[in-house]
Amino acid sequence: MSETEHDLGPLTFCADGPLDAVVARVAEATGAQPEPPRPVERTWLDSFDWRLFGAGERLVAEPGPEGVRLWWTRGERLHRAIDVPAAPRFARDLQGPAGVDLGKRLDVRALLPRVTVAGQAVPLQVRDGLGKAVVHVEVAALAVGEAALPVRVAIRPVRGHDDRARGASYALQQADLRPAEPLLEVALAAIGARPGDYDAKVELAFADDEPAQRAVRRVLRGLLDVVVANEAGTRDDLDSEFLHDLRVAVRKTRSVLGQLARVFPADAVAVHKEALRWLGQVTSPLRDLDVFLLDLPGFEADVGRLGAVRELIAERHATARDELVAVLDSDRYRETIESWRAFLAEDSAGPDGRAPIDAVVRARIRKLAKKARQGAAAIDAETPPEALHDLRKLAKKLRYLTELFASRFDPAAASDAAKRVKALQSKLGTLQDLAVQGPKVRGIAEALLARGDVDATDLMRAGALVDRLERKRLRLRDALAEGYDAQGLREAYKQLLGSHP
Amino acid sequence: MIVAVYNLKGGVGKTATAVNLAFHAARTGHRTLLWDLDPQGAATWHFRVEAHLPGGAKRLARAGTDVDSAIRGTDTDNLDLLPADFRLRRLDALLDSAEAGREALVHALAPVARDYDLVLVDCPPSIGRTTEAVLTLVDALVVPVIPAPLSVRTLDQLTAFATERNLRPRWVLPFFTLVDRRKALHQEMLATLPARYPDMLSTAVPYASDVERMSVERRPLATFARNSAADQAYRALWDEIRGRLG
Numbered sequence: 001m002s003e004t005e006h007d008l009g010p011l012t013f014c015a016d017g018p019l020d021a022v023v024a025r026v027a028e029a030t031g032a033q034p035e036p037p038r039p040v041e042r043t044w045l046d047s048f049d050w051r052l053f054g055a056g057e058r059l060v061a062e063p064g065p066e067g068v069r070l071w072w073t074r075g076e077r078l079h080r081a082i083d084v085p086a087a088p089r090f091a092r093d094l095q096g097p098a099g100v101d102l103g104k105r106l107d108v109r110a111l112l113p114r115v116t117v118a119g120q121a122v123p124l125q126v127r128d129g130l131g132k133a134v135v136h137v138e139v140a141a142l143a144v145g146e147a148a149l150p151v152r153v154a155i156r157p158v159r160g161h162d163d164r165a166r167g168a169s170y171a172l173q174q175a176d177l178r179p180a181e182p183l184l185e186v187a188l189a190a191i192g193a194r195p196g197d198y199d200a201k202v203e204l205a206f207a208d209d210e211p212a213q214r215a216v217r218r219v220l221r222g223l224l225d226v227v228v229a230n231e232a233g234t235r236d237d238l239d240s241e242f243l244h245d246l247r248v249a250v251r252k253t254r255s256v257l258g259q260l261a262r263v264f265p266a267d268a269v270a271v272h273k274e275a276l277r278w279l280g281q282v283t284s285p286l287r288d289l290d291v292f293l294l295d296l297p298g299f300e301a302d303v304g305r306l307g308a309v310r311e312l313i314a315e316r317h318a319t320a321r322d323e324l325v326a327v328l329d330s331d332r333y334r335e336t337i338e339s340w341r342a343f344l345a346e347d348s349a350g351p352d353g354r355a356p357i358d359a360v361v362r363a364r365i366r367k368l369a370k371k372a373r374q375g376a377a378a379i380d381a382e383t384p385p386e387a388l389h390d391l392r393k394l395a396k397k398l399r400y401l402t403e404l405f406a407s408r409f410d411p412a413a414a415s416d417a418a419k420r421v422k423a424l425q426s427k428l429g430t431l432q433d434l435a436v437q438g439p440k441v442r443g444i445a446e447a448l449l450a451r452g453d454v455d456a457t458d459l460m461r462a463g464a465l466v467d468r469l470e471r472k473r474l475r476l477r478d479a480l481a482e483g484y485d486a487q488g489l490r491e492a493y494k495q496l497l498g499s500h501p
Numbered sequence: 502m503i504v505a506v507y508n509l510k511g512g513v514g515k516t517a518t519a520v521n522l523a524f525h526a527a528r529t530g531h532r533t534l535l536w537d538l539d540p541q542g543a544a545t546w547h548f549r550v551e552a553h554l555p556g557g558a559k560r561l562a563r564a565g566t567d568v569d570s571a572i573r574g575t576d577t578d579n580l581d582l583l584p585a586d587f588r589l590r591r592l593d594a595l596l597d598s599a600e601a602g603r604e605a606l607v608h609a610l611a612p613v614a615r616d617y618d619l620v621l622v623d624c625p626p627s628i629g630r631t632t633e634a635v636l637t638l639v640d641a642l643v644v645p646v647i648p649a650p651l652s653v654r655t656l657d658q659l660t661a662f663a664t665e666r667n668l669r670p671r672w673v674l675p676f677f678t679l680v681d682r683r684k685a686l687h688q689e690m691l692a693t694l695p696a697r698y699p700d701m702l703s704t705a706v707p708y709a710s711d712v713e714r715m716s717v718e719r720r721p722l723a724t725f726a727r728n729s730a731a732d733q734a735y736r737a738l739w740d741e742i743r744g745r746l747g
Binding site for chain 2: 065066070078079080081082083084094095096097098130131132133158159160161
């Protein structure tokens, strides 16, 4: 899609020839007055999973009067220009509404530099009779590294003067300038990349008669790609989502391998299940601490600053990260990944491996859905925590299969079923998290006390937090005791299993 | 957030304050609308926009109309202007009989309010129906005060006016402007007044010829006298207001 808006015409063009010649053509065509050329260096910032790009937005950093100027565009319009001392890494690094706004897109993800262009740019303005700019135009000769891009011309509309932007667009088309592809895509292509090249979701299509072992291997290869894609970010601690995505991909892998075990030879399944269990296990401590750090601002909003707790968690986090980096650098990790990849390249099959994937997946989902429905229907005030925890794990397995093989069903039915089972899983998950968090905070407080470097305020706040978490858990447990819409879950899966792509 | 720069006394630097605060708000990433409600149109002049509001004061007083199409982008990124119009001098009278009454400005702004993080209103130096409508509209009043008894008296008059009508905004933030520290009276007021007005902002904007030059340059101070004493003061004033408003 080119950078255009239907009502204004194309707003980005490219032209052959040197910068000054293009500037002259643009000035003549539009009546815009050029300013002197200036050097530019622009870096696109986005999260690893392209959250801004996915929302139709771009965030570009360039040197500015305060240090860095951020240009945040939504579609072709400027959304915000922000002068800051340094480019933000997280949304929280931006003060005020801009930070809140960015947080809605990024959540906890970090901004990463995706590509940089540098060169010369000439700003031009079309001004009205009072001397105010009514259209901004820029002509730029840019390069990505050594790779020069064709000279680009970009029109930036000014609110209240769309007619003038439309006029400038028309004039440039009449002057034989060619509408251009968006600069981000062009710059990325120059380095062999493209935006949106990472997605933690594995969504594949399957042929009706595709043998199960082949289809499941394709899914597992997709999940392995997610694991590998997140290794570097986890190692460099860019943000907590790298490890999260890595762990979710491992968990989905283990779940699929467990649920569809009969697709592969039993001995291979046993070996790889054990290796993947280890991978899940060694990544747990850091993730637990990540979650605690992410929850900490909310805890502190409730009970006040937890200074010593925060320090101890940060200390443990640093240790856990070093340990995880050592794991990722270890022979065992490399061999686990290589051996798993080699297995996924085979075509060995277990008892169900040659059967069509459709039949295999439907049978398994049917069985899991029945168990989940029965478990959900049985929830009452007496249900023991272990049973709720097991039900949560079951719901998660069902959800993973539903999502990974969604293309075998009607899309709306698949989406509805996944949403319902996710709701059950989330509710039970929050309960489980609360059950774990309280004792964890107590353990931290005890550790601080044992070290003798904690003051009474910190301890009292930690105590208040434990109390609040427990009360919240009990409230949630009471709400669960009122029952869950197991019938809704049943209907959703009946619809799903009766549907086809 | 809607903030009005107001003092019923003229010549206290309201427009310079509104223009420069709007600039610094925009610079720090706030999508900002400067609404020039003063029929003299000085803020509009500073941004080189024609002082023309189609429909004039009637447009603001009439129910069911909005101001979207009248808004103009300025040469400062993130900063748009809703221009003044000389016919706004009749706004007081029109609001007197307007169906929406005090709420008229709220209705006029509502359709575009979501486009902005901050709406700064440059008010006319008067007190009446327009003032009531502004007080109904805003979250905060920023009140430039010259450190002299007559100027301070207008602050008391404003406070009494707002309290009588039960229209006191959440924040009323006076600050000293046109300060000449060579004058003993200014020194004295600077030292004593904050105790009487605990919400008073600590930033004081000095008297500076650069501020007067704004009307010649027709642009905000920072774009031609960056880091001058007055620019630094407006920068600090914005930071302080931002901190207060949260």
